Amino acid sequence: MANSKYEYVRFFEQPDSLLPNTWIVVRIDGRGFTKLCAQYGFEKPNDKRAIDLMNAAAKAVMADLPDIVLAYGVSDEYSFVFHKTCQLFERRASKLVSTVVSTFTAFYLHLWPTFFTGGLVDDVRLVVPLLPTFDGRAVCYPSVQNLRDYLSWRQVDCHINNLYNTTFWALVQKGGMDSVEATELLKGTFSADKNEILFSRFQINYNNEPEMYKKGSVVFRDYELVNPAGSNAAQTAEAADNVAEPPTVSKSKAESDKKRRAKARITVEHIDIIKDEFWDRRPWLLTGQPGTLPKQL
Amino acid sequence: MANSKYEYVRFFEQPDSLLPNTWIVVRIDGRGFTKLCAQYGFEKPNDKRAIDLMNAAAKAVMADLPDIVLAYGVSDEYSFVFHKTCQLFERRASKLVSTVVSTFTAFYLHLWPTFFTGGLVDDVRLVVPLLPTFDGRAVCYPSVQNLRDYLSWRQVDCHINNLYNTTFWALVQKGGMDSVEATELLKGTFSADKNEILFSRFQINYNNEPEMYKKGSVVFRDYELVNPAGSNAAQTAEAADNVAEPPTVSKSKAESDKKRRAKARITVEHIDIIKDEFWDRRPWLLTGQPGTLPKQL
Amino acid sequence: MANSKYEYVRFFEQPDSLLPNTWIVVRIDGRGFTKLCAQYGFEKPNDKRAIDLMNAAAKAVMADLPDIVLAYGVSDEYSFVFHKTCQLFERRASKLVSTVVSTFTAFYLHLWPTFFTGGLVDDVRLVVPLLPTFDGRAVCYPSVQNLRDYLSWRQVDCHINNLYNTTFWALVQKGGMDSVEATELLKGTFSADKNEILFSRFQINYNNEPEMYKKGSVVFRDYELVNPAGSNAAQTAEAADNVAEPPTVSKSKAESDKKRRAKARITVEHIDIIKDEFWDRRPWLLTGQPGTLPKQL
């Protein structure tokens, strides 16, 4: 039986391949997480279980999609960076976005019990219909500087929000204010003011807060760090910008690259990605070439 | 602390709103389900547990997103139809696709144990890293005819594939062939040939196979069927095509519509959606106006 | 000599085909016509030579591109309607827009002397660098109602602007006001106020102004008008909306259609296209099927 009479509907599918030679960032965000946090009793200002779960799901996404060179997460959002030479799914936006979102969601659901049950606090089990879900979008950044500025934007945002939230919840949880009063008090304050409130009222030195909350989470394949004397971010960026098209590599090199990537441990760190040092010491992030595997592996 | 230095990166986000006044279909597909079916021992040619799970997840997506008027599923794919006047997420493609995919994935994972454990066969539990995930895309169809042709295309495909698979697996499971032999035998055969093979070799009358496998699954809100004497699909289609823009409704009507939609049972049926009758008797699918709630509710 | 080293740059060209089965309107607008009008001494509020030239260029575009079924012009803008089944240039937006804009520009330049020299007033010759140029864009409309509403929008706009301009220039040219005073006087006035100003101050009955200025210019192929008793716009619209894909026609029918289209006179009229009558009597505009050629041809 032929299906030809209706086949014409395929022509309504429009191509959505992203511009070649640009860095693709797929950013996902939790849907309605305010309500979700309330229902499942997330701790404020930060729930370590929830963030650990986000990071575990992000690691699983990276393991599933080796084209992702870096991921950065904060709160209920995560950004996944595909190298600019990436050809996965012919760079089709909807395919990239939906695959990342679905894989992240699947691992988030599956790993939930690992982080939310069996601990010191009571078990928290997911109950329909309010399940955790995410939406996402893909954005292209033409140059290394644009990509780094995007990531810096997210990390600065992390800092701004965490300082605010830390102060807000100190006022509520320890200062006895209600949320209207706390909001009112913080209106128009600068960073220095919030630091001062934390310290003078609650003896909290914001600098001593956990790096995980202040810096967010950076996920990447872990190779041997490069000696900063022999490398610098500007050179690496230049080299990356100079790449004009996906390199042609021999089959054996492609195979060995693939193996090295698979062997590399995917690590989560809570460090500064705004300054050059992070990029100086990890040139593989921008070159897309796997680095040297640490000896102990 | 201002974030202004990096804010410019927002301008790289490009709008992706879908053309107004067109039917939006978000179709999702299982990723690598061949491998997944093998790992989790799905029965061939059809695994009732897997299809029931797909349908349960689809119902949950429809309950979560009332803008969806109809869904059609077959095998590891599902198509969700948003009414042409839908304004959800400003009709942004990536937001619509990622939300559907994530919600579907979340319920599929969450409901897995309901369908794959505690039954007559052994419990099947999900094991990392091979979790079920889906990708998706959005396509616009300008007219009712285009939309119905799209759905007919999927239902015809369902029939073609199911007849093939039913015959193929009969040859393998009951006829003692290996997959190469069965493939070879079926090459170039027509529907009549497959029906004949099924009947003469295995005493299987294809017409008696379950409707769920022959027709796929149709999901929709269940209102009182309309007397076909007083309605016809052509008129409904014309009325729907004539809608030029989202109707302006009073707040009270919007509220009562919302309530009626929420009260309506979401049903799964395995019926023909190619012929007019399905549409004749359910004008609410195309008008987007909720129908009459059945008395017993 | 092979060019393969650089061939990869072709992959940066991104497809831009417009959604099938939608009406395509290419609207072009004069660039910087305020300055152009001043330089070449266009008469105010309307310069008949300029409008005749616009219409002549529009007719030439339609003769060059038979896929255009209708064009509507007002002031320095023109909208060209391609039938929804049009496959020209695979419906690529940039190709359609640039071809219409370039063809229009070429004829506007070429025909300029026909309308701006040799008349009763002094010859006006084009002088570099201020030549007339146009920009353009393509927009898709899914249904006949959307298309008609677009055209109604332009014709209503024509009326609003022409009434304003007629009143404004009467105040300036006959009332001795400067443009600041005239602007100030008209601020916040309604149509009835402007009609009253025209009549009471200048004895101008706006209804008697030329149709060309009040209605704009409608360009189409002229077939025998259809008896309104046997046709109505709603039916034609429905028939057009029901077309789901480009019809398959025999080669001989395609040939004879092409000839009929080529034989049809392209006419310019200044009539109402908002009401049904225009569409009732010219069903070929929406069906895309050529009508009956008038006997005298």
Added chain:
Amino acid sequence: MANSKYEYVRFFEQPDSLLPNTWIVVRIDGRGFTKLCAQYGFEKPNDKRAIDLMNAAAKAVMADLPDIVLAYGVSDEYSFVFHKTCQLFERRASKLVSTVVSTFTAFYLHLWPTFFTGGLVDDVRLVVPLLPTFDGRAVCYPSVQNLRDYLSWRQVDCHINNLYNTTFWALVQKGGMDSVEATELLKGTFSADKNEILFSRFQINYNNEPEMYKKGSVVFRDYELVNPAGSNAAQTAEAADNVAEPPTVSKSKAESDKKRRAKARITVEHIDIIKDEFWDRRPWLLTGQPGTLPKQL
């Protein structure tokens, strides 16, 4: 009179802004120039009048649109390069393409008599309906290397085509072949073969052919060449790639840049743009900063 009832149609206009921080190339091509060349008796293999006219029109486009930093023309095509920081028309594709195409067409038509009449050969006047028209498209290139590779692709193509055409027309015009015979003879030949045919049969040394035909035409603003000792293309490219967003310049600098650009002569040269030297000595092309005006101006 309000126009609100129809205003909703504006929402069908979809945004088409091109990705920021990428080089935009608008390439235009003559429509149906084979027929046009025949009608107006263009000389083969190259008509100097036609190429001079193309170049004059391209210069006029560049004078009209200062955001264009470079243009490259060959045969009936021209590529216009907008700097990657260009914000003209909010980078809307249809606006950029249609403006370039219309302006080019207008000057091509207007300047036609300058090049095609009053010369040694008979006057050639344009006759309706076959007027010269062009279509166009916009393409984004993320890095300097991509942009240079695009331009190299066009210049290599120019060479390949010109060598072929020169040989083909020598065989026809001097060798007495018809076009079928000449096509047959050249099938499968390499550059060396064509050079040999030209030299041995017609005593033509291809190297001595005019640069205008061998290299195409490069149009740019002419500032003082930079000493190659103090500049190199790699550094300039790196500097250009490093630009992440449109620079914020003081109003006075913007004014002075604008004046310098307006004062600069727009020149047409027939030189190599594949090798570094062209870019080494003209860093302003990639930086987008106006260079030093030559003393004699």
